[in-house]
Amino acid sequence: GALVYQYPRRTICKSGTSMRMECQAVGFQATSVAWYRQSPQKTFELIALSTVNSAIKYEQNFTQEKFPISHPNLSFSSMTVLNAYLEDRGLYLCGARDPGGREQYFGPGTRLTVL
Amino acid sequence: AQKVTQTQTSISVMEKTTVTMDCVYETQDSSYFLFWYKQTASGEIVFLIRQDSYKKENATVGHYSLNFQKPKSSIGLIITATQIEDSAVYFCAMREYRGSALGRLHFGAGTQLIVIP
Numbered sequence: 001g002a003l004v005y006q007y008p009r010r011t012i013c014k015s016g017t018s019m020r021m022e023c024q025a026v027g028f029q030a031t032s033v034a035w036y037r038q039s040p041q042k043t044f045e046l047i048a049l050s051t052v053n054s055a056i057k058y059e060q061n062f063t064q065e066k067f068p069i070s071h072p073n074l075s076f077s078s079m080t081v082l083n084a085y086l087e088d089r090g091l092y093l094c095g096a097r098d099p100g101g102r103e104q105y106f107g108p109g110t111r112l113t114v115l
Numbered sequence: 116a117q118k119v120t121q122t123q124t125s126i127s128v129m130e131k132t133t134v135t136m137d138c139v140y141e142t143q144d145s146s147y148f149l150f151w152y153k154q155t156a157s158g159e160i161v162f163l164i165r166q167d168s169y170k171k172e173n174a175t176v177g178h179y180s181l182n183f184q185k186p187k188s189s190i191g192l193i194i195t196a197t198q199i200e201d202s203a204v205y206f207c208a209m210r211e212y213r214g215s216a217l218g219r220l221h222f223g224a225g226t227q228l229i230v231i232p
Contacts, residue, residue, distance in 0.1 A: 034219060034220070038158075042154075042204065042224065042225050043222075044222040046220075049219060059219075091158050093160060095220070102148050102165060102167070103162050103165055104150075104162070104210075104220055105162060106160040108158060108159045109158050109159070109160070
């Protein structure tokens with residue numbers, strides 16, 4: 001079956017530092033990967049959508065300079081949160097989909113705490 | 116504009132009963148997909164069931180089924196014979212069909228389901 005792993009599951013970083021999170025798809029080819037952030041209030045914000053070998057499309061309020069994403073192959077994507085501050089706290093979710101699939105499968109998320 | 120609305124913040128039901136969670140959506144597209152996901156206490160988001168807008172039959176998977184009312188832009192989730200482990204936050208989501216690999220999900224605010232033994 002389709003599985004999506006994310007690493008790390010939890011991370012704590014000091015304000016102003018950066019942290020990298022990874023997303024791995026197993027059992028299917030993740031041609032499309034979406035990164036979301038879920039706030040403590042449970043609302044979802046789409047950060048960016050990426051497709052292998054295409055430009056990554058960032059949503060309003062999110063930039064490549066702040067959230068650089070790499071999607072080098074059909075099973076892996078990573079995102080870095082640069083200069084993290086309190087407002088960057090939340091659960092970062094990776095959702096992956098294969099070209100023929102309609103469902104988006106999510107990883108367990110990386111919970112970011114900023115001190 | 117696309118929007119997904121879940122008005123029920125929290126629902127409590129007795130174990131082994133049936134529960135319905137409401138969801139309405141807004142879209143300009145004629146083709147779209149509707150999903151229900153469940154988020155467990157650990158934060159994990161699990162795909163439950165999907166309804167394609169062009170299909171008239173309500174989707175059913177295990178003890179999950181959908182009540183798709185296209186004229187009302189409504190996609191309710193029905194869980195029959197609820198179990199304790201069904202306690203979670205349930206999210207309704209929509210994605211327009213764009214014929215490409217890209218396509219964002221629009222999520223509702225979520226409904227917390229509490230199943231009481």
